[in-house]
Amino acid sequence: xxxxxxxxxxxxxxxxxxxxxxxxxxxxxxxxxxxxxxxxxxxxxxxxxxxxxxxxxxxxxxxxxxxxxxxxxxxxxxxxxxxxxxxxxxxxxxxxxxxxxxxxxxxxxxxxxxxxxxxxxxxxxxxxxxxxxxxxxxxxxxxxxxxxxxxxxxxxxxxxxxxxxxxxxxxxxxxxxxxxxxxxxxxxxxxxxxxxxxxxxxxxxx
Ligand SMILES: Nc1ncnc2c1ncn2[C@@H]1O[C@H](COP(=O)(O)OP(=O)(O)OP(=O)(O)O)[C@@H](O)[C@H]1O
Ligand SMILES: [Mg+2]
Numbered sequence: 001x002x003x004x005x006x007x008x009x010x011x012x013x014x015x016x017x018x019x020x021x022x023x024x025x026x027x028x029x030x031x032x033x034x035x036x037x038x039x040x041x042x043x044x045x046x047x048x049x050x051x052x053x054x055x056x057x058x059x060x061x062x063x064x065x066x067x068x069x070x071x072x073x074x075x076x077x078x079x080x081x082x083x084x085x086x087x088x089x090x091x092x093x094x095x096x097x098x099x100x101x102x103x104x105x106x107x108x109x110x111x112x113x114x115x116x117x118x119x120x121x122x123x124x125x126x127x128x129x130x131x132x133x134x135x136x137x138x139x140x141x142x143x144x145x146x147x148x149x150x151x152x153x154x155x156x157x158x159x160x161x162x163x164x165x166x167x168x169x170x171x172x173x174x175x176x177x178x179x180x181x182x183x184x185x186x187x188x189x190x191x192x193x194x195x196x197x198x199x200x201x202x203x204x205x206x
Contacts, residue, residue, distance in 0.1 A: 001099065001100070001102070001105065001106060001107050001196070002105060002107075002124050002125070002195055002196040003099065003106070003107055003108075003109060003122075003123045003124050003125075004106060004107070004109070004123065004124065004125050004126075004127050004170075004192060005108070005109050005111055005114050005119065005120060005125070005126050006018065006028070006108050006109065006110045006114075006127045007110075007111055007112060007114035007115065007126065007127070007128055007129070007164065008112070008128055008129035008164065009136055009155060009158050009161065009164065010112075010136065010140055010154050010158065011131075011136045011137075011139045011143065012129045012130060012131050012136055012174060013129045013131065013139075013172075013174040013181070014110055014112060014129050015110075016174070016178070016181070017129050017172060017174070017181070017185065018110050020181070020182060021108060021185065024185075024189055025104070026104065026106065026107065026189070027099060027102035027104050027107040027108070028107070028108040028109075028110055029095045029098045029099045029107070029108070029110065030110045031091055031095060031109065031110060031112065031113075032110070032112060034094050034095055035087060035091050037094075038087070038090050038091065038094060039087075040063075041062050041063050045086065045087060045090050046058075046064060048086050049069075049083075049086060052082055052083075052086060053069070053072070053079070053082075053083075056068055057069055069083070088117060092119065092122070095109050095111075096122075105193055105196035105197070106192045106193070106195070106196045108127075109123060113158070114126065115159045115163065115164060116158065116159055120167070125169040125195075126167060126168050126169050126170070127168070127169070127170045127171075127172065128164045128165060128167075128168035128170070128171050128172070129172050130161065130164065130165060130168075130171050130172065130173050131173065131174040131175045132175055133155070133161065135174075135175055136151075136155070137152075137155075170188060170191075172184055172188065
């Protein structure tokens with residue numbers, strides 16, 4: 001299966017684009033969803049976190065104390081590295097397993113921090129969803145009611161727009177209307193189907 005890594009800065013439109021590909025029966029596996037699922041109560045990753053960070057990482061009901069963990073890794077870079085060394089391999093293994101359950105010519109891994117986690121080596125192509133920083137800020141503000149300074153600091157913590165664009169194999173510009181986005185996705189879908197031919201998969205038409 002041809003694997004496409006979908007990425008982009010906060011609010012650029014990754015979830016919107018994922019949904020549009022899913023509507024075309026393209027399997028999309030989401031790193032954010034998996035990173036939440038693997039730390040639910042009873043999951044082995046949660047036990048690994050408890051072993052690494054101590055009991056404070058759990059609330060009294062046994063679920064993950066996200067606030068504690070967030071503040072800890074924000075304050076201490078070595079704890080952030082420890083957390084990532086535990087979770088990232090599990091996240092990526094789970095993503096690959098889920099994607100391989102589909103019989104499709106191509107599939108997508110939606111990874112917001114694809115470049116930051118250096119996962120581009122394990123995928124065939126990188127698709128960057130891009131829009132202007134102004135559009136990004138306006139859309140995030142409308143969606144999440146975050147302050148300008150909070151949005152700014154999240155954007156600063158991610159790699160730059162220039163870096164993303166210069167490391168992309170394909171770019172979907174999302175500054176325009178949803179109609180424009182849909183028609184660009186149609187073109188990209190045809191391209192990916194062409195690229196994946198010869199891999200002995202039949203594609204469920206929609
Ligand atoms: N072309 C567009 N025109 C208008 N609004 C849009 C467009 N694309 C996306 N949006 C809106 O912008 C917001 C951000 O889009 P979306 O949630 O898809 O981004 P994201 O990259 O998944 O964000 P995050 O990084 O926070 O997960 C959403 O409210 C979405 O509905
Ligand atoms: Mg999203």
